[in-house]
Amino acid sequence: MSDFSLNIREKGDVVVIETTGYLNNVGGEKVSEACCEKMDDGKKYFLLNLENSKVVNSIGVSILIEIIEKLQDVDGKLGYYNLAPIVEKTFNIMGLTKYSTVYSSEAEGLDGMA
Amino acid sequence: MSPKKTPKVELTLPIIPDMELAAIKTAEVVAKHMDLDEEKSAEIGMALIEATINAFEHSESDSGNVEIHFVIQGDTLVIKVTDKGRGFDQANVKVPKIEEKLGSDHKRGWGLQLIQELMDTVEFESSPEGTTVTMTKKK
Ligand SMILES: Nc1ncnc2c1ncn2[C@@H]1O[C@H](COP(=O)(O)OP(=O)(O)OP(=O)(O)O)[C@@H](O)[C@H]1O
Ligand SMILES: [Mg+2]
Numbered sequence: 001m002s003d004f005s006l007n008i009r010e011k012g013d014v015v016v017i018e019t020t021g022y023l024n025n026v027g028g029e030k031v032s033e034a035c036c037e038k039m040d041d042g043k044k045y046f047l048l049n050l051e052n053s054k055v056v057n058s059i060g061v062s063i064l065i066e067i068i069e070k071l072q073d074v075d076g077k078l079g080y081y082n083l084a085p086i087v088e089k090t091f092n093i094m095g096l097t098k099y100s101t102v103y104s105s106e107a108e109g110l111d112g113m114a
Numbered sequence: 115m116s117p118k119k120t121p122k123v124e125l126t127l128p129i130i131p132d133m134e135l136a137a138i139k140t141a142e143v144v145a146k147h148m149d150l151d152e153e154k155s156a157e158i159g160m161a162l163i164e165a166t167i168n169a170f171e172h173s174e175s176d177s178g179n180v181e182i183h184f185v186i187q188g189d190t191l192v193i194k195v196t197d198k199g200r201g202f203d204q205a206n207v208k209v210p211k212i213e214e215k216l217g218s219d220h221k222r223g224w225g226l227q228l229i230q231e232l233m234d235t236v237e238f239e240s241s242p243e244g245t246t247v248t249m250t251k252k253k
Contacts (some may be wrong), residue, residue, distance in 0.1 A: 022132065053149075057167060068216065072216070089157070094224055
């Protein structure tokens with residue numbers, strides 16, 4: 001019902017992850033696995049394009065908090081762009097925006113993370 | 115009030131992963147009928163996802179179904195999410211803080227907070243026979 005998929009690419013030091021589908025427990029775990037793999041390769045800047053994930057739930061977003069925690073240990077950063085307004089609002093209510101950044105575009109994100 | 119003035123949509127969902135998405139589709143149709151703006155419609159959807167998942171996950175209900183009622187009362191949408199599960203005491207639920215979640219093993223505990231922030235009013239009726247969450251959003 002909610003096929004979730006990722007597209008991962010690198011732009012300089014930044015890993016850009018584009019998600020498609022419902023960001024629930026399953027989707028969140030997939031993002032987390034992808035980030036962990038890249039962190040093992042020494043990457044620490046991650047930018048999520050959530051344009052095609054307009055529906056999220058608290059479990060999926062809690063997994064993003066785990067990613068933020070892991071990145072804090074390596075002085076890394078998590079950023080997002082193309083958020084649906086309700087997703088941004090959810091991130092605000094949960095406080096993610098205090099520890100990660102919402103950008104208005106990929107270019108702004110790449111600039112901000114560099 | 116005559117039934118005509120309070121149209122009601124009823125949904126019975128089996129506890130199956132992702133079935134909460136069926137609830138938000140229905141909410142979208144109801145919100146559109148009421149001419150609610152997109153922001154409010156999306157807030158209702160998010161709150162409904164959380165209330166439905168809670169009923170799925172925590173109720174430990176034997177009946178295996180969750181009932182969702184949408185009632186249009188003038189310019190207010192009333193949504194009731196009911197399970198026949200074990201119930202809980204909302205007073206024992208701690209308000210989550212991200213500062214406390216970072217560094218803790220327990221990252222979850224956000225659903226009720228989100229529901230309360232996103233809806234106009236939220237009420238819980240809960241007993242060992244089950245839980246009903248009633249939430250409203252005004253146009
Ligand atoms: N319908 C319900 N039946 C029984 N217990 C419930 C119900 N809804 C909520 N609870 C209880 O309230 C607690 C808090 O719910 P809340 O949605 O805030 O967090 P969570 O479901 O544990 O995590 P999250 O929503 O972040 O995934 C739950 O852990 C559960 O103990
Ligand atoms: Mg919950």
